[in-house]
Amino acid sequence: MEFNTKEYNTDKIGSGILEEYVKMFSHLENKSISMLEIGYLDGEFLNWFKDQFKKAHVFGIGINPPGELKDCERTTLLQADQNDMKALLDIKELYQRFDIIIDDGAHRDKETRNSFNCLWSTVKAGGWYCIEDWGAHYQHLEYGDMGKVISHILINKESLGISNMKITCKANFTSLACFQKKL
Secondary structure, X not given: OOOOOOXXXXXXXXXXXXXXXXXXXXXXXXXXXXXXXXXXXXXXXXXXXXXXXXXXXXXXXEOOOOOOOOOEOOEEEEEOOOOOHHHHHHHHHHHOOEEEEEXXXXXXXXXXXXXXXXXXXXXXXXXEEEEEOHXXXXXXXXXXXXXXXXXXXXXXXXHHOEEEEEEEEOOOOOEEEEEEEOO
16 A cells, blocks of 8 residues: 555644554555544644545544534544543444544543543454553653553453454654454
């Protein structure tokens, strides 16, 4: 898969995370899939994903109203806080199944745990749940202990139905933990 990065202003390019996603998901390029990003910021990654995966429907959860980014064909924007379990449960009830969930939200342990615990069940069999920047707490103690969130998932991988995982942490603490649900 050839991917365009020139016209997109997403931090996932410079960090190398986008390249990881290309490696992991390029086989889905021509499939009808759904991807949810928690913490879509200005929506550049949502736009990139939709442009590269022509049959994908992208969803974005943000703590603030969408601003300049608007719902449009194959894009649905939702407002929710990762600490608001009711809002997360409403999203779960309304949308039910995703092929890929990417948590690029608060990068804090409580919020990440809430989102994972609430939304993991919406990942389709064979789908992925990715947590970005879990290593941020090594530089920013106020983020809590994200390492414990990842460890908890690893310890409980059998009961969670995880068949595969990919965990990286680079020297600058750019980090990505992805968990694939069993078929």
